[in-house]
Amino acid sequence: MTTPIQWFPGHIARARRQLQEQLKLVDLVFNVLDARIPQSSQHPDFAQLIGERERILVLNRADLVPVRALKAWEAALLHQYPAVVTTNAQSGAGIRELLKASQSAYQRVNERRRRRGMLPRAVRTAVIGFPNVGKSALINRLVGKRAVRSAAQPGVTRQLQWVRIAEEIELLDSPGILPIKFADQEAAIKLAICDDIGSLGYNIEQVAARAFDLLLPLIPERLEERYHFDPTPFTGEGWLAHQAQHRHHSLTQKAAEQLLQDFRRGHLGPVALEAPAPT
Numbered sequence: 001m002t003t004p005i006q007w008f009p010g011h012i013a014r015a016r017r018q019l020q021e022q023l024k025l026v027d028l029v030f031n032v033l034d035a036r037i038p039q040s041s042q043h044p045d046f047a048q049l050i051g052e053r054e055r056i057l058v059l060n061r062a063d064l065v066p067v068r069a070l071k072a073w074e075a076a077l078l079h080q081y082p083a084v085v086t087t088n089a090q091s092g093a094g095i096r097e098l099l100k101a102s103q104s105a106y107q108r109v110n111e112r113r114r115r116r117g118m119l120p121r122a123v124r125t126a127v128i129g130f131p132n133v134g135k136s137a138l139i140n141r142l143v144g145k146r147a148v149r150s151a152a153q154p155g156v157t158r159q160l161q162w163v164r165i166a167e168e169i170e171l172l173d174s175p176g177i178l179p180i181k182f183a184d185q186e187a188a189i190k191l192a193i194c195d196d197i198g199s200l201g202y203n204i205e206q207v208a209a210r211a212f213d214l215l216l217p218l219i220p221e222r223l224e225e226r227y228h229f230d231p232t233p234f235t236g237e238g239w240l241a242h243q244a245q246h247r248h249h250s251l252t253q254k255a256a257e258q259l260l261q262d263f264r265r266g267h268l269g270p271v272a273l274e275a276p277a278p279t
């Protein structure tokens with residue numbers, strides 16, 4: 001029996017309410033997705049939360065997926081959304097495009113104000129998404145220094161925080177937002193595999209077993225190379241048990257942690273866990 005993933009801690013409930021308030025002030029939204037799972041990291045409630053505001057989809061962690069998969073997703077998402085930017089917040093790739101988007105929003109907002117005889121004001125951009133997808137890292141890149149806390153675990157940003165890049169641009173960093181209920185458990189498992197939920201929200205052995213099942217058809221050679229035995233006869237559970245017995249003194253949890261850590265850090269090479277639906 002697998003336990004369903006369900007996790008909605010108090011600080012996220014609070015952040016969600018505050019974000020709803022702050023979004024009223026915002027001109028532009030950077031909706032950050034995890035490029036390994038561009039489908040599952042689209043928040044079911046964001047369409048409503050963002051409303052009519054201009055939204056740019058940001059496919060972050062571009063370095064962790066093969067270029068072809070990234071291009072396919074970019075093209076597919078452009079059928080649904082007006083703007084998609086791929087980024088790597090660690091190297092800074094794609095940051096210039098996000099700055100340009102903010103600058104053109106500044107021009108638009110203030111052209112309108114000027115026509116109404118109002119003084120110019122800074123354009124406000126909110127950076128939102130699931131936990132740990134790289135929102136704060138992107139902000140630090142955009143500002144050009146470490147302005148907000150960013151680290152390799154979900155739930156680092158606890159409060160909404162405005163940061164000014166220049167006279168013209170203000171950015172809102174926000175805590176990662178989870179849905180109140182995970183209606184789509186397949187999506188929840190992928191989010192857990194990618195570390196975009198918070199480890200208190202799921203059973204690590206179950207999630208690692210599913211990670212193996214998803215990875216096996218995609219990268220059988222990489223799994224064999226990394227763990228030095230043929231993975232093909234195994235299911236996730238069987239593989240974890242085997243790996244635990246041979247490498248981790250029969251501690252399945254350790255085997256599970258290692259697989260997830262290897263995947264999350266890119267030690268298994270670039271992997272796209274989802275492909276866009278054929279059109």
Ligand SMILES: Nc1nc2c(ncn2[C@@H]2O[C@H](COP(=O)(O)OP(=O)(O)OP(=O)(O)O)[C@@H](O)[C@H]2O)c(=O)[nH]1
Binds near residue numbers: 137149150156175
């Ligand atoms: N490989 C890779 N790692 C990234 C990228 N962007 C961010 N990271 C790493 O992902 C981790 C999470 O980054 P954060 O900026 O804290 O993510 P966040 O969305 O602000 O997370 P919360 O505040 O917890 O919701 C950090 O260890 C970053 O260094 C990227 O493009 N590629």
Ligand SMILES: [Mg+2]
Binds near residue numbers: 137176
């Ligand atoms: Mg953050």
